[in-house]
Amino acid sequence: MFVEYNMATAKRFSKYFGFSDFEVDNLYAAYLQTSEGPEFTRDDLRIWYNGYHTAGNEQLYNPRSIVCALTNHQLRNYWTSSGTYDSVFRYIKANIDGVQDDLVLLFAGEGISSDIQEYAATSMRLKTKEEIYSAMVVYGMLTYKDGKVFIPNRELSESFSSMMKKEEALGYIYQLANVSKKMLTATLKGNTREMAEILKYAHDTESPIFSYNNELELSAVVNLVYLAARDSYRVEREDKAGEGYADFIFYPDRKDMDALILELKVDGTPDDAIQQIKDKKYALRFKGKLGETPKYTGRLLAVGISYNKKTKEHSCKIEEL
Template identity: 65%
Template sequence: MGMFLNSIAPFEEYKRLAKTRFFVDKTDIIREILTAVVEDGQRYFCITRPRRFGKSIMANMLGAFFGRAECGEQIFGHLKVAECRYYPEYLNSHEVIYIDFSRLPRDCKSYEQYKERIQDGINCDLLKAYPESKLRADRSIWDNLQTVFEQEHVRFIFVMDEWDAVFHKDFVTEKDKKNYLEFLRDLLKGQAYVEFAYMTGVLPIAKYSSGSEINMFKEYDMVATEKFSEYFGFLDGEVDALFDIYQRTTPNAKITREDLAEWYDGYHTASGRRLYNPRSVIGALTDNQINSYWTSSGPYDEIFYYIRNHIEEIRDDLVLMVSGEHIEMKLQGYAATSTELHTKNQVYSAMVVYGLLTYADGAVLIPNRELMDKFNELLLEKESLGYVYRLAKESGRMLKATLAGDTRTMAEILKLAHDTEAPIFSYNSEIELSAVVNLVYLAARDKYRVEREDKAGEGYVDFIFYPERKGADALLLELKVNGTPEEAIRQIRNRNYALRFRGKMGEPAKYTGRILAVGISYDRKTKEHSCKVEAL
C-alpha cells in the first residue's frame, strides 16, 4: 500500500459513506465499466459533471472495489455489483493507481513542484511494491511501469479524480497546460500496462486539448451522452427511498417530498431523465432543513462572472428565466475558457457545464429553487444589469403597494417597466407580461413562495403567492393583455382559485391572513397598465 498505488484512502472513504443513513447504491456503474472493458475492449473513460455531483464518490468506489488495499467483500457483498458475473474475478484483483489531481504539495508555487509530487510519489510506491524489479526513482513513471509489466505481467487500473483541477491554479502557465497534457499522454496512451483508465472532472478534454494528446479517452458529459448518466445525481425513485428513510428515522420531520422536488430537482440527463442535486438532497435530509447546500459551497458570484461581459445580450433572457421560462438555444459540446466566451451560446454552454443552468429539449433554464434564489440575488445586487436591476429594486415597493391596495403606485411601476427600451416589453404574448410582473415582484420571494400557472380551484392562475408566514396575506394574480383588471378578478372568483388557500373540508385553513385577488392588464392600443386588488 502506498500514497498512490493501492492507497487505502479510497477504501476507507467509501466504507464510511456506505455506512451512512442516506447511502445510495450506485455500484451498477462498475458492471457497466467492466462490460465495456471486457466485452468491448474500451480502456479510457472520462466522465465530466458539475462539482458536488458524486464524481469523487464514484472514484473512491472504483478504488475500493478494484484495489488490493483491503478486502471489499464487507462493503460490496450486499450491493448491486455483487450480482455482476465479473464480481468474483475483479473484486480487489488489480493494482490501482489513484490520483487526486486537486491535491498540491506543500507551498506549491510551480507546475514542476506539482508534477514532481505525483511522479516521485508513484515511483516511490512502485519501488516498495516491486523491489525485485530493479526500478529506479530517477526514471519516468511510464518506464518503471513498463518494466513491471514486462517482468511481472501486471497491468494497472488508473483512477484519476479532478483531472482539470490544475488548470485553475494561478501558478500554471499556458506552456504548463500543454506539458500536463503531454504528461497524461505519456503515462496512459497506448501503454500495454493500462488495464483501463477512469478519469473525472468538471470540464471535458476538448476544453483544453485539440484532442491529439489524450484523444484515447471517450468522454461522457451530462448534456450530450446517455451512458452512465443515472450514476451522477439522484433519480426520482432514489429520492423516494431516501425520503422514506428520512421519515422513519427523523424525529419531528419537517421536510416534504414536494420541498425536495422544488428546491433540488430540475437537472436533466441526455436521455431526458430528471436528476436531483445529490449534495443538497443529503444535506437537507441530514439537517432536517431546506437550505442552499450546493450554492453555498462555492463562489456563486460566478453566475455574474459568466454574464458580466454579455449583459446587453443576456439580461432580457434573465428576466424570462427568473420567471420560469425556457430559452431556446443550441449548445456547444463543451465550455470555452473564460477568455473565449465571445457569444451568448458559449456563455450558456459554460453555465450548463458548471451546473448553473440545465439543458432540456433544446432550451436552457434555471433548474430549481436553490439556484433561482441565486439568480434573484443577482438581479437585486448588480447595478450593471441596468433596467433589470432598477426594476428589481422597485419590487419591494410593488409588493407593499399591492398589499395596501395602492393600484396607482402599481400602475406607475409597471409603466416605468414598459417605458424601458427593451424588446421584452413589447408584450407580444402574455409570456412577456408575466416575465415583467415576476420581475417587479422579485422582492416578494423573500416572504412568499411564488408559483406560476399553478393549479387552483377550477383552472390555472397566472401567479400564486404562498406566504411563508401563516398569518400573512396570500395573493392570487391574474394577467390580461387587451383585457381589464376587472375581468381578471372575475376569473379568479368564478374559477374558485381561492380554494388553494382554504384547505380541505374539515381541516384548519392553511393560511389565516387575507386572500387578495390581483388583476393586472395591459392595453396594446393605449399602452397603459391597469390594476385592481380585492379581498376574497
C-alpha cells in the first residue's frame, strides 16, 4: 500500500519538499544575528538555491544547501549527486532522442517542453526524453513548470557546467566547453578575431542546434563558448538593465575584475549590438545610487556579437563603457 509523491505532479505534501521564502527569511535573520559579518546577501541565497516549482504553484529552496551555506558561511555547490548522477548520465551520454541538444538549450536558460510523468524513484529503465526528464525532476536535477523543464538555479547550473567540462562522451558539448577559457581570455584582451574563430568552430559542429535561425540558438552557443566564465562570473541572461533587457550580463565575483555586457544580433552587425547597449543604457546596471562607492572597480566592457545567415560569418566588437 506504499504511495509515492513528488512535488512536480502531486499537490499534497508538495510544500514540504523544501524551504519556503518565509522559512529562509527566518533562517537568514538568525544567521545575521550569529555571524560577525555576513558573507552573502539574502538575494544570493535565492540565486543559488531557489527555483524548484511545486504542483501547488510554490517555489522552494534546496533545504540541505541552505543549511550548509548558512552553517559554513559560504555559497557553493552543495548538491549531492551520489549514484543518481551516474545513473541518469548514462542516458544523456547515449543521446536518447537528441537529449544532448536540449542540454545546451537548458544551460542557456531555456525551458524544454516535456510531459512529466509519474516517475517511480526505483525505476531506471528510461527509454524516452520524457522519462529522462521525469527522473531528473524527481532527483532535483531539473525543475518543472507550465509544461517545461528548467535548470532551477546557480547551484545546479554549476553541476551541469562541471559535467560538460569533464565528460568527453558529450562530444561537441565537451569540446566547446573546453575551448571556452580561450573565448573569455580573447574577450578580455579585445581579440575579436579569435572570438570570431571560436564562434565559427562552434557553428561548424554537426549539431542542428547551431543553425542560428534566431537569436535564441545563437544565445545557446554563446552560453556554451563562455562556459568557463562561470568559474569567476555570475552570468545572467535577459537581465533587466537600464531601459530594457540585456542578452547577457557577466557579474564578476571580485570587484576589481572586468564586467561584461553582451548583446547578440542575427543578420545585424556588432555595431548595432553595441549601439543598443548604449541606447538602452544597460550600463546603469552597474551604477550605484548617487554618492555610493561603485561595486566594481574593473572595466565595463560592451561586447557585440553578430551572425550573418547569408555569409555564415560571425563578427565581434568590444568597447569600454
